[in-house]
Amino acid sequence: MTSGSGPRPDKNHREKNFPIASWIIHPRHRALILAFYRFVRTADDIADHATLAADEKLRYLDLLEAELLGKGETRAEAVRLRTALAGRGMPPCHPLDLLTAFRMDVTKQRYENWDEVIHYCRYSAMPVGRFVLDVHGESTSTWPASDVLCAGLQVNNHLQDCGMDFRNLNRVYIPRDALVASGASVEELGGAKSSLRMLQCLHALAVKTEALLNEGAALVPQVKDFRLGLEVSAILSFADKIVSMLKVRDPLSERVHLSPLELLVHGAGAMANEAARRALGRGTRSKTMVGA
Template sequence: MTTASDLRSGKTHRDENFPVASWIIRPEHRALILAFYNFVRTADDIADHPTLPGEEKLRLLDLLEAELTGTGETQDVAVSLRRALAARGMPPRHAVDVLVAFRMDVTKLRYETWDEVIHYCRYSAMPVGRFMLDVHGESISTWPASDAICAGLQINNHLQDCGKDYKALNRVYLPRDALAEAGATVEMLGEAKAPPPLLSCLQKLAVRNAALLDEGRGLNSGVKDFRFGLEIAVIQGFADRIVGLLKVRDPLSERVHLSPLAMLGHTLAAVAGEIGRRAVGRHPVTKSAAGA
């Protein structure tokens, strides 16, 4: 019998645009975080599988949820996460929420408005941040800032991979109303280089996403765990750099991802900056405040 794990793409936590269970995080949390990541990555790979029929994708996603919340033993990533969560006395709600987004990926190929995209992010990205906050025992009051950062990370990814998503999966996360306002069409995503109307649309969306990321600027000062605060600062630094590239580059024809060397440099800079900020008790400065 084919299991969900048999359909993994080969992508691991080391291939993401942001650190996952990095050396910064406390060692006692890493196994649970990796169990959550492997579950989510497996579900994502099922939803994005290029040849698997939609009905089979939905069946496997349902099976993952059933074994995550039940007693089955056939899907190893679901069983591993179920046991890891049980050992910490944590419910599976955030992983269940993420499955909602992957079912949407199977059944919904277009988004009409920015609000529809944010609704998708409510299930695809925000539960990941909420899970991390719960792992570290942080207050629910940190959720809104986390939601903004996680949605911003997701939309960065949508903009980076817009051409690939269209060509490989016929999936478009760019809001139709934004495309129409710029005079762009979905079919332009199939070209080797973004025509001016599409490039204008993409860069305007990047500007809007930068503002969304800025809404989460205070998250690292809102968490109590020092090392988790460092990790958040690193993630924010990566997100800021990527959205900066998206504001000025064409994701269809130019590099809009960070190289390993750039990621290392941004990591060290973010860690040093966060340590310095905490040492003097300063709060993060939003871009809007800095420009006032």
């Protein structure tokens, strides 16, 4: 692949629930985070490409990995990230974990239970949080809370896009045992509206996801970097609002994404509250923790 060849995106980029070199992040970190994001987007576009055969997708992902590890100079996204990581003395472990998830997207289209979904999140979401924390020099002691929060963000995304993922990619992250327990079928995800059985299944999964987000809220006071603390607080606020919609709405027929105005309002409010909390030295907001 050259920087101008290989698979190109043929779909709209889905919203991703993690920080992407936003204005909140300190300028000294933005170039590295943006290089990471562009690498991840390239791998995502490969895994989700509508016309590439599975073996071709895997070949392109292998090439990305090889170039990230220094075995090639043709794919600009891999070379930029490799160079940016080397400039910080950081290993490529987190993007390599993400490539594992993208290979799973190519080869695994169904998940049997909640544990399998969380295992997928170990590679698809948790490395993102760990990477951003490492970029900011945060302690690895923040990883457990970050892992839980990132898993919650990922499952939120799965529930939001469950219909689109099934129709466009024949990919289902809704656990098979959850569908069976509610009496719903995979094929119902292709409908314009959820049946009562499917709604019961999706709402129950949203409750489990809310428990992850509640537990992941512990990350906010653990983050030492002021700007990153504001960013995490805003992301958590977005996720809380989204999961509150997923608990009562039908993602097949109703809006379960935040509008630009809602993003602005919830983000600004969360950051203002977090800035005040840090200024006054108060503890983090209280959230009821429910077992996942």
